[in-house]
Amino acid sequence: MRDQYLVAMALGAAAALALTALPAAAQSGKPHAQITITNQRSVPLNSFEIATAGEQPRLVAKLAKPLAPGKSVALKLNKPQGCAYTVQGKFEDEADSDADMDLCRDRVIRLTE
Structure with a gap:
């Protein structure tokens, strides 16, 4: 049970990190001409x-x-x-x-x- 909890926490942390990286990634995009x-x-x-x-x-x-x-x-x-x-x-x-x-x-x- 403890291992499942740690995996869920790790996945949650990875998802949060990915969501905070999205605005920065969007800033490196290219606007329409x-x-x-x-x-x-x-x-x-x-x-x-x-x-x-x-x-x-x-x-x-x-x-x-x-x-x-x-x-x-x-x-x-x-x-x-x-x-x-x-x-x-x-x-x-x-x-x-x-x-x-x-x-x-x-x-x-x-x-x-």
Whole structure:
């Protein structure tokens, strides 16, 4: 019985270690080459930026011109690294949208009310 308990503890510890390693492994992945931005709000999106996360963020994509309500645009990522990014958008009605995203997993960003 004691041996079964030790095996169960060892398996539990291995599973916990594997689960804590998953986010680190995801960070070493490669994001999609381009991300689609969809403006589902009723006002234009005036600016939108995607930057690397961390202490020294680097801009990897930027909206070239305002995006009308209901429209979408594909932004090509410039030298992406890792999966963690911050996105920031500003709308015509002065509303802001900020988020941290995993761009290895997400390739479409929908901006809603």
